[in-house]
Amino acid sequence: MSTSRVDASDFAKRGELEAELLRSRRGRAERIPSLPRQPGESRFPAAVSQQGMWQGIERRPGPALAIISGLRLRGQLDVGKLTDAWNMVIARHETLRTALCMEHGQLTQVIADRLRVPIEVTRVSGLAECDEISRQEVDRRFPLDQRPLARLRLLRLADDDHIALLLVHHIIADARTLEVLVRDLAVCYGAVVSGTEPVLPALSVQWSDFASWHARRLAGARGAELTAYWSERMAGALPAELPTDVEPGDETPEEAQLGGMVNMPVGCSLFAELWKTAKKRHTTLYTVGLVAFAVLLARNSGQQDIGVNAPISYRDRTELRDLVADFSNDVIVRVDLSANPTWDELIRRTHDQVVRDFLHNDLPPHLLAPHLDGTDLMERMAQVQFTAEREPEIVEKALGLRVERVNPPRQYVLRPLSLRLRHDDQDAFVLLRYRANRFTHARAEQLATDYIALLGELAAQQHRRVFD
Structure with missing residues (x-):
């Protein structure tokens, strides 16, 4: 078992994280009251x-x-x-x-x-x-x-x-x-x-009921806390430079959002190594996948501060889990690649920051936008997105019916570039969606291939510096 030196600043950071988590849990303990309904x-x-x-x-x-x-x-x-x-x-x-x-x-x-x-x-x-x-x-x-x-x-x-x-x-x-x-x-x-x-x-x-409770919460101390946190986090942020090979032209809103998808397997053996890496570093598959995606963008652009949109679910209360509603919120996570860190250093650095960001996940972007340098900054930062999530489970049999998930074709893409690491317990797939007015399909396939290669590098050469 390898050991690493932990100094007082590490303990201070962990204490700060634990205090934030406790505050978050106290907020979740507050009961959501039911509103009166009217007939009709x-x-x-x-x-x-x-x-x-x-x-x-x-x-x-x-x-x-x-x-x-x-x-x-x-x-x-x-x-x-x-x-x-x-x-x-x-x-x-x-x-x-x-x-x-x-x-x-x-x-x-x-x-x-x-x-x-x-x-x-x-x-x-x-x-x-x-x-x-x-x-x-x-x-x-x-x-x-x-x-x-x-x-x-x-x-x-x-x-x-x-x-x-x-x-x-x-x-x-x-x-x-x-x-x-x-x-x-x-x-x-x-x-x-x-x-x-x-x-x-x-x-x-x-x-x-939730919407009313959440609005009151954002209008109070929680809203002020979130605004202060994200105003500081977004200071000096710049959008990621996308490795495009197409220049956008004059298009209708529908035409501008036309795009495609690349679906590429990660491979069971590499996926198992990624799980081991995440567990060894006491982090998540999300953080490991995010780090590789940030390095992919950084190596193409030379940027050392990569901002990526992260859709976060705040179904963090038992009573919200089974509702039909949108509990997602977009936050911008920034991956700091300054000083050319090793993969190991970058994973550790990113993990701590992602934990903090995700503890401040419930401020809608349109409420933050007026507090930033440029009201369109959040929109520009959100042009690239990363997610990692499990394959949803479905009922395979129901009263004589055999049920199989199918993926209907989607001709529209919300962002110029998004990458999803979709997985179950044995394997994972890279789903890369792209806008056709920014990327050719061949370029998108190359990016997905390069991303999987970076996952392999991360798993096998954790002491290698990311820009070497």
Whole structure:
């Protein structure tokens, strides 16, 4: 076992981190009160995060911010019972009965106490037609003043073979939402078919309850603390210089967001080494993957301060885990490559800073922007993104149905460059998304290849300096 020298400054840093964690936990211990509902429709102010997303949509209209997922269902599917199950899910989650409207100058959640919707069924000739319909679904607008802000559509390949397309507007959904919806739908379908009551986790609060509580929190001491922290963290920040090989031209908002994806396996043996590296350094796979991505950008640009957008979920309370809602927030993590550190030094350095940043994860960017040098700084810093996450689990069998995840094609890309390290317990894949007005597909493939090579270098040569 290797040892390293720990001085007083190390203990001071760890004490500071522990104190911040304790403060965060005390905040989470505060109970979220339930708001009174009215018969027919209830009205509440939109969440602070929804106000920021609304402003962004108004400022830069373009393709709908839809989160899309697909399931292939093989077996005898009862569409009528699936429709009943879908409406049970809508009844369970207020966000699926919510419209967002401007009323008296305020963005307002308008929540119906009841809502029933049909499921559209379309017979298709093959998977190519499924892909085309998926693209059309993404192009269909999601008017925010019309509910529900989610669509479930069935594509029938055969009487015993369907693809279910599920689209949810990002203003009421994050990545976890898709897992919740698929689970709830499977449980409710099973209950309808068997004539029993669905067994699902109780929901002690709804999104509007959280939104009200969170807004009060941000208006108080927590908001001031977050603003001070991020104002200091963002001082002197510059956007990452992207290794592009295409110059953007004059395009419509839709054309500017057209892009593609590269999906490349990491390999089981390298993935196992990355896990060992993370555990040895008492850090996470996220930090290890982030460090490699920052070095990829730094070696292409020569920058020693790499800012990367990090979407963080603040479902850090038990009562929030099973809600259909958007609990994601974007923060900018900065990786400091000054003084040409070794991989080992960079991992340790980045780990401590990421921990601090993630403890300050719930300030929406539009509230921070006025406090920075240039109101568009956050937007420019967010042009490149990194995430590392587990493959979501799905129900593989449900009352005679065999369920398989499918990935509908996505023609729009939110950022010029984003890299996701997707993994389970045995293997990982690099999913690199890029805008076609900044990168060719060949360039994107090369970046993904170079990234995996850097993961190998990190795992095998931890005492090598990153710029050597």
